Amino acid sequence: MIAFVRGTFVAKSPSRVIVDVNGVGYDLQISLNTYEAISQKENGLLHTYLQISENAQTFYGFADVKEKEMFQHLISISGVGAATARMMLSGMKPAEIAKFIITGSVNDLIRIKGIGKKTAEMLVVGLRDKLSGFVSDNQSLIHTLNPLELDAVNALVALGIGKPMAEKAVNKVMQSNTDIAIQDIIKQALKNL
Numbered sequence: 001m002i003a004f005v006r007g008t009f010v011a012k013s014p015s016r017v018i019v020d021v022n023g024v025g026y027d028l029q030i031s032l033n034t035y036e037a038i039s040q041k042e043n044g045l046l047h048t049y050l051q052i053s054e055n056a057q058t059f060y061g062f063a064d065v066k067e068k069e070m071f072q073h074l075i076s077i078s079g080v081g082a083a084t085a086r087m088m089l090s091g092m093k094p095a096e097i098a099k100f101i102i103t104g105s106v107n108d109l110i111r112i113k114g115i116g117k118k119t120a121e122m123l124v125v126g127l128r129d130k131l132s133g134f135v136s137d138n139q140s141l142i143h144t145l146n147p148l149e150l151d152a153v154n155a156l157v158a159l160g161i162g163k164p165m166a167e168k169a170v171n172k173v174m175q176s177n178t179d180i181a182i183q184d185i186i187k188q189a190l191k192n193l
Helices: 032-038 065-075 082-091 094-102 117-130 147-158 163-176 182-192
Strands: 004-012 016-021 024-029 043-052 057-062
Touching: 004 024, 004 032, 016 032, 024 043, 024 057, 032 043, 032 082, 043 065, 057 065, 057 082, 065 082, 065 094, 065 117, 082 094, 094 117, 147 163, 147 182, 163 182
Parallel strands: none
Antiparallel strands: 004 016, 004 043, 016 024, 043 057
């Protein structure tokens, strides 16, 4: 597989770029994030992904490796094709997508064209544990829980709430109340979900 191409950007649009590499023109599909990164450049390097299907061979280009990795994670989920993954990366940065998936923010994911509630839930379930390296402010999502907070999170998880969502809800309750009983933490956390 071709990992990247380096050359002159012969033609650019928000959805594709043609890169001249030693006289060979590669037609790459790109996201708006990549277009913004290369719009003022005349040449450069794009990380690539080649998708081969029954009807076509489509070459995708990415301005950075994180965007390519996110694309590959997204298309690994049933119901998310390459066009939808490119649409997601055009609407949000990889770190934003990762943050919404890690925190289980289905409502934020369904705002993206082509993503319904079922697909958003599949993204959360399928990718939540794989995307921690994408979130630069990961420390704000994961913090050390004291034993009381840990018990509350475990109770919420037992009720069927995702662990990152439960941690976020408990953290929100604990920020406003430092001296509170566990049952009250759980009740208030459920209201915050």
